[in-house]
Amino acid sequence: MNQLIKSRLGWLLCAVCYPLVVGGFPQQVGAEDFPRKSATLRRLDWQSEGSDKREVGSSISRPLVADKTRTLGEQLIVAPKDAEQPMQLAQVRRRRPGSEEPRRRERRDAPEESIPAATTVQEAERKREEIYQNLPSEKPIPPTGDEFITTPDRWTMIYKGRWYDPYNQNILKGDLRLFGDYGEPWFLELTGISDSLYERRGVPTPVGLQSTNDAEDTDVFGDFEQDFFNQNLIFEVALIKGNTTFKPQDLEFRIAPIVNFNHVNLAEVGGVRADPARGTHRDDAHVTLLEAFVDYHLADISDRYDFISSRWGIQRFQSDFRGFIYADEQPGVRFFGNWDNNKWQYNLAYFHRLEKDANALLNKLFESRKENVVIANVYHQDIPVLGNTVQLNFIYHDDTFGDDGSNFDENNFLTVPSPIGTERPNNLYTYYTGFTSDGHFGRLNVNSALYWVTGSEKHNPIAGRGVDINAYMAALELSVDIDFIRPKASFFWASGDDDAFDSDAEGFDAIFDNPVFAGGDNTYWQRQGIPLIAGGGVALTDRLSLLADLRAGKPQGQSNFVNPGIRIYNVGVDIDVLPELILENNVNYLQFDQTDVLETVRQDGSIDREIGWDLSTAVLYRPFLNNNVQLRAGYAALLPGDGLENLYGDRTLYQFFTNLILLY
Structure with a gap:
């Protein structure tokens, strides 16, 4: 009897510990974990494209791919549309029951209010837009109309010159087109x-x-x-x-x-x-x-x-x-x-x-x-x-x-x-x-x-x-x-x-x-x-x-x-x-x-x-x-x-x- 009990307890212990040893207990990551993941993501963001990046909490070195949904403790992060480099997904380290919760790093430029967990891709995109619209900006990006001026041809760009001035653009010495279109000036x-x-x-x-x-x-x-x-x-x-x-x-x-x-x-x-x-x-x-x-x-x-x-x-x-x-x-x-x-x-x-x-x-x-x-x-x-x-x-x-x-x-x-x-x-x-x-x-x-x-x-x-x-x-x-x-x-x-x-x-x-x-x-x-x-x-x-x-x-x-x-x-x-x-x-x-x-x-x-x-x-x-x-x-x-x-x-x-x- 004791042998049977010991045998069954052994099998039960193996059944309980195996998931813990292999991958840890599955758990749903809530809103309280997002700031920590944002800080982790901030360390991985804006790196040169094509470089070798490692997932946080993983011993496997492989590129991380954006815009993919992960399960078993991974939260969806969507790269901002105006980012210069593609955002990377960070995998959150799984925590054993009873262990101390990792220290969280607050994102300095993120809003103080907590962000609810995204349930759909569309909602995640909407939350991302709200976050980045509220970020402070040193200088607003001017509209392109203020930076570019339409010119009909290369001869009328920048300098207009004077007809009597031989040292600058001058129509009398062949610098500017007299007549004719661009193909046959x-x-x-x-x-x-x-x-x-x-x-x-x-x-x-x-x-x-x-x-x-x-x-x-x-x-x-x-x-x-x-x-x-x-x-x-x-x-x-x-x-x-x-x-x-x-x-x-x-x-x-x-x-x-x-x-x-x-x-x-x-x-x-x-x-x-x-x-x-x-x-x-x-x-x-x-x-x-x-x-x-x-x-x-x-x-x-x-x-x-x-x-x-x-x-x-x-x-x-x-x-x-x-x-x-x-x-x-x-x-x-x-x-x-x-x-x-x-x-x-x-x-x-x-x-x-x-x-x-x-x-x-x-x-x-x-x-x-x-x-x-x-x-x-x-x-x-x-x-x-x-x-x-x-x-x-x-x-x-x-x-x-x-x-x-x-x-x-x-x-x-x-x-x-x-x-x-x-x-x-x-x-x-x-x-x-x-x-x-x-x-x-x-x-x-x-x-x-x-x-x-x-x-x-x-x-x-x-x-x-x-x-x-x-x-x-x-x-x-x-x-x-x-x-x-x-x-x-x-x-x-x-x-x-x-x-x-x-x-x-x-x-x-x-x-x-x-x-x-x-x-x-x-x-x-x-x-x-x-x-x-x-x-x-x-x-x-x-x-x-x-x-x-x-x-x-x-x-x-x-x-x-x-x-x-x-x-x-x-x-x-x-x-x-x-x-x-x-x-x-x-x-x-x-x-x-x-x-x-x-x-x-x-x-x-x-x-x-x-x-x-x-x-x-x-x-x-x-x-x-x-x-x-x-x-x-x-x-x-x-x-x-x-x-x-x-x-x-x-x-x-x-x-x-x-x-x-x-x-x-």
């Missing part, structure tokens, strides 16, 4: 430029052929002193279609009228005009079009907006990085574009050149030079290293002005045929092949060019016969940027002709060059045109050219490939004295490549190769750190070497210039 660009140049210079000047300004002057050379002033006013209007933020324009109309006034004062007669009765000074004016073209976008050829475009009309084009062969504004047609995410760029252009005004160096719109230029080139970036661009260039040039006989410029000086030698009409056909580069190898900046020109001249006036052209040009510039200082060194070589009378023309000449190299127009040799006195009516070198080509003026004269050539050795340094002020210093040593041609035309067999030393310094001041106001000033002196002394004597040639550019 049209923009207007108005540009006004005033370019004022004054020069005081000493240039070799002969005494007048028929008379002289000084009756006692019997020398070949007169007074070298000259004053020159040039004023250009440019008004540019462009109408552009297309959103050009991330893609090329669809269509552009551009026109740029230019008004020129120039004044020159010499100390000798016969220099400004062929007629000595016209005196020693000249005032002249010229009005023309600097640009007038239509740019039409043909096609996009990739999803990165690689494109093909065309341009028709009077347009500026430069054949290479530095303008060694061709840099001019002429009427023509140009196809251009890029490829392979802009790693390749290409041009195919044809120009029919207009005659130029000899004093203004600007086009005469209705006078043809009977001269054609075809240019095909291609650029490739990051070859052979990142940061270096190479170019392959091919240029065809023919000049058939000789078929029209002779030509005299505005000052009544003969320009075609060249007033030297036999003075017979001449036609030229030339082919330029070039390889150029621009970029850097590490910290070393490198710019280079190599050209080979071939072709023929029908009748070269110096050789007195037809000649075959075979000449070369090479240029190399190296520089390093050291903080605000850029030291540099460069070399320029144009081959010369070693025999004036043979059938090979080996002196290099360009079409219409304007190079930025070896000091550029800060140097005396490039800025000034030096006439070849007592050797013919040609120039030893032309204005804004590095070449010693014996040409009858770059604006209207023909190319000449029987010339002495030149070598230029340059060292210089550019210094950013201030962000607004740049100082440029250059020292050039110049030599003729060959002297046979000079000895022939001057009938002097003792002309030395040395030209001399060209020393120059210039400053560029931009007070507003942009191009709206630019002031340049410079001084240069050419110290003659033995060769230049043979030609002009031992006087030092000099220049002082100041150039003010105002741009709107």
